[in-house]
Amino acid sequence: MAEKTILLDHGSGGLASQQLISDLFLKYLDNKTLHSLEDSAILQNRRGRLAFTTDSYVVDPIFFPGGDIGKLAVHGTINDLAMRGATPYCLSLGLILEEGFALDELERIIISISEACREAGVPVVTGDTKVVPRGKGDKIFINTSGIGFVAKDIDISSKNAKEGDAVLLSGTMGDHGITIMTRRAGIAVQGDLQSDTMPLHNLVAALLAELPGDVHTLRDPTRGGVATTLNEVAAASGLTIELSDESLPIRPQVRAACELLGLEPLYLANEGKCLAIVSGNQAEKALAVMRATKEGKDAAIIGRLVAGRAGRVIVNTPVGGTRVVTPLHGMPLPRIC
Amino acid sequence: MKYVDEYRDVSLARPLVEELKKAVTKPLRIMEVCGSHTMAVFRNGLRTILPPGMELVSGPGCPVCVTSASHMDAFISMADRPGVRVAIFGDLFRVPGTKGSLAEASSRGAKVDIVYSPMDALDLAVKNPHELVVFLGVGFETTTPGIAATILTAHNTKVKNFTVFSTQKVMPAPMEALLSDPALKIDGLLCPGHVSSIIGAGTWEPLAKKYNLACVVSGFETADLLKSLILLARQVGNNDIKVENVYPRAVSWEGNLRAAKVVAEIFEPADMDWRGLGRIPASGLKIRDKYAEFDAEVRLDIKLPEAKEPKGCMCGNILKGMSTPRECPLFATRCTTANPIGPCMVSSEGTCAAYYKYGRDE
Ligand code: SF4
Numbered sequence: 001m002a003e004k005t006i007l008l009d010h011g012s013g014g015l016a017s018q019q020l021i022s023d024l025f026l027k028y029l030d031n032k033t034l035h036s037l038e039d040s041a042i043l044q045n046r047r048g049r050l051a052f053t054t055d056s057y058v059v060d061p062i063f064f065p066g067g068d069i070g071k072l073a074v075h076g077t078i079n080d081l082a083m084r085g086a087t088p089y090c091l092s093l094g095l096i097l098e099e100g101f102a103l104d105e106l107e108r109i110i111i112s113i114s115e116a117c118r119e120a121g122v123p124v125v126t127g128d129t130k131v132v133p134r135g136k137g138d139k140i141f142i143n144t145s146g147i148g149f150v151a152k153d154i155d156i157s158s159k160n161a162k163e164g165d166a167v168l169l170s171g172t173m174g175d176h177g178i179t180i181m182t183r184r185a186g187i188a189v190q191g192d193l194q195s196d197t198m199p200l201h202n203l204v205a206a207l208l209a210e211l212p213g214d215v216h217t218l219r220d221p222t223r224g225g226v227a228t229t230l231n232e233v234a235a236a237s238g239l240t241i242e243l244s245d246e247s248l249p250i251r252p253q254v255r256a257a258c259e260l261l262g263l264e265p266l267y268l269a270n271e272g273k274c275l276a277i278v279s280g281n282q283a284e285k286a287l288a289v290m291r292a293t294k295e296g297k298d299a300a301i302i303g304r305l306v307a308g309r310a311g312r313v314i315v316n317t318p319v320g321g322t323r324v325v326t327p328l329h330g331m332p333l334p335r336i337c
Numbered sequence: 338m339k340y341v342d343e344y345r346d347v348s349l350a351r352p353l354v355e356e357l358k359k360a361v362t363k364p365l366r367i368m369e370v371c372g373s374h375t376m377a378v379f380r381n382g383l384r385t386i387l388p389p390g391m392e393l394v395s396g397p398g399c400p401v402c403v404t405s406a407s408h409m410d411a412f413i414s415m416a417d418r419p420g421v422r423v424a425i426f427g428d429l430f431r432v433p434g435t436k437g438s439l440a441e442a443s444s445r446g447a448k449v450d451i452v453y454s455p456m457d458a459l460d461l462a463v464k465n466p467h468e469l470v471v472f473l474g475v476g477f478e479t480t481t482p483g484i485a486a487t488i489l490t491a492h493n494t495k496v497k498n499f500t501v502f503s504t505q506k507v508m509p510a511p512m513e514a515l516l517s518d519p520a521l522k523i524d525g526l527l528c529p530g531h532v533s534s535i536i537g538a539g540t541w542e543p544l545a546k547k548y549n550l551a552c553v554v555s556g557f558e559t560a561d562l563l564k565s566l567i568l569l570a571r572q573v574g575n576n577d578i579k580v581e582n583v584y585p586r587a588v589s590w591e592g593n594l595r596a597a598k599v600v601a602e603i604f605e606p607a608d609m610d611w612r613g614l615g616r617i618p619a620s621g622l623k624i625r626d627k628y629a630e631f632d633a634e635v636r637l638d639i640k641l642p643e644a645k646e647p648k649g650c651m652c653g654n655i656l657k658g659m660s661t662p663r664e665c666p667l668f669a670t671r672c673t674t675a676n677p678i679g680p681c682m683v684s685s686e687g688t689c690a691a692y693y694k695y696g697r698d699e
Contacts, residue, residue: 261453319350319559321382326674326694 011131177268537592
């Protein structure tokens with residue numbers, strides 16, 4: 001490729017577009033279905049129920065410790081499928097590029113997407129690219145949609161959470177959110193902060209295989225964090241969720257950065273964590289299953305569902321007090337002192 | 338972070354809860370002066386385990402909450418001016434003035450940047466030489482030295498497009514104004530740790546004497562807070578009123594004299610408007626004439642617009658600890674953290690936000 005940046009021509013549908021497709025997208029993302037470059041991909045029907053989801057990614061910065069916008073776009077959509085108990089099957093990839101975007105950065109992102117797809121075993125089977133004039137976008141926006149298959153008897157939903165169920169979190173809170181916020185702010189923090197972006201479908205598969213029928217709800221606490229997601233679960237199930245402050249897993253450097261910026265880790269985004277709500281008497285087994293996977297090695301039982309006011313999340317504090325955790329409104333803002 | 342964890346240690350904190358129960362021998366009302374204490378109290382759920390007879394009320398120590406509506410309006414109209422870029426701490430973004438907020442100004446194209454230190458704002462000025470960068474100084478002693486040092490740096494490096502709009506406020510002037518109100522019944526103060534590290538624990542002594550007020554300078558961890566409450570209860574119980582410092586790892590009796598010197602070089606005392614408390618003599622800081630080129634009010638010739646407090650909002654009484662948010666008819670109905678009316682709801686440290694988020698007294 002001669003040019004170093006994205007030109008409006010690359011979105012023209014003409015030769016420049018074709019060149020981008022063959023030199024970049026097919027080079028890294030090729031597979032039998034995508035290769036035909038037809039208007040849509042034809043998929044084998046395995047019968048049974050399908051899960052179908054879509055998500056757009058506009059993260060700034062596009063490269064960050066632990067990942068980049070491409071990886072995020074693959075993992076995010078895979079995780080949305082997995083959270084309904086679906087086995088991810090394939091993805092679509094839509095790119096909106098800003099005129100002038102550096103081609104080598106685009107290549108880095110496409111390589112990252114191809115790695116993420118390969119590791120997860122979920123291919124991109126159809127795609128699209130548009131270029132918008134300089135200033136009308138911000139480097140790169142990505143949309144991915146995903147299709148997954150849901151095995152018979154699997155019924156995972158927020159409203160299935162029951163009184164007495166245990167709440168498990170598959171690892172530490174806030175790693176992604178705090179990494180992005182400190183990057184954006186350009187502040188250096190002691191200890192390295194890293195996004196936790198990773199696919200969770202293997203962890204989910206292990207849970208569903210070991211505890212069929214006892215996994216009631218799976219959610220990935222992305223934007224809004226654990227607090228907001230659990231508020232949604234509490235509302236959908238008509239129950240109160242009680243958490244224990246001391247059991248919430250959090251890396252010391254994340255806690256330190258949160259203290260510095262006046263942020264509450266419960267509200268920070270995660271991109272590789274899953275909340276699992278399972279039958280209370282299966283909590284320890286679920287914990288063991290999670291911890292046996294590499295995605296869930298820091299998993300913890302963080303709380304339980306109890307009768308009480310519907311839609312309420314309470315944290316029991318170490319001194320024996322309680323506080324109520326409400327959902328996040330708007331974006332988390334750092335405070336002054 | 339070792340300090341923090343040690344003081345957060347539960348095995349330390351639990352017995353303190355028992356000790357506190359024993360220490361409270363007569364009814365007492367304590368005001369936590371600073372917003373960070375208010376938040377720490379809520380985070381720990383301390384109010385849910387206070388012994389009967391002990392009451393904690395929140396004071397005027399959240400900088401965003403005490404920013405007057407007229408200042409907010411001035412900030413917003415300034416941000417709307419072409420060629421001006423406003424740099425703020427995040428808390429200020431959603432604070433309503435009488436017409437809209439900086440968030441709304443930003444959405445209609447005003448240049449509003451959230452920064453984490455005044456030095457970031459100076460960087461913005463260097464990077465955007467054709468704009469006038471205005472840093473909005475909203476804070477207490479904890480932020481003033483950094484702002485003063487930034488102005489000095491701008492002066493020394495001859496940056497011509499950096500200014501500060503100072504609504505910086507000082508302690509304990511507003512406490513004096515509060516305490517002189519006979520309707521306010523307070524037995525003791527939980528004195529701010531961060532602010533006191535600058536002004537010194539000794540600053541609280543005249544207040545303690547004049548108003549017979551138990552004073553304890555506290556840190557922010559669970560054990561810090563509990564120890565401080567125990568001492569306050571004992572002081573009141575034994576009628577042995579004084580200033581005690583349970584945060585010696587950060588606070589000295591004299592304070593940070595070096596910081597005071599930098600501040601005095603740049604700033605001089607000025608009367609300041611406080612939301613809910615009105616104008617209080619010598620309770621704020623303005624930039625000295627010598628550094629007028631860094632004073633946004635001078636550079637942009639700003640006249641403070643006359644502004645009324647939001648209708649029905651009881652922030653004033655709440656700051657004085659004379660009303661609780663639940664007494665406000667707007668609380669949780671028209672005024673929520675998603676749609677704040679008064680600043681006590683906007684700031685994460687505001688009393689109304691804390692009630693709303695953490696469901697105090699439910
Ligand atoms: S609830 Fe809202 S309107 Fe009422 S006092 Fe608090 S901030 Fe003001």
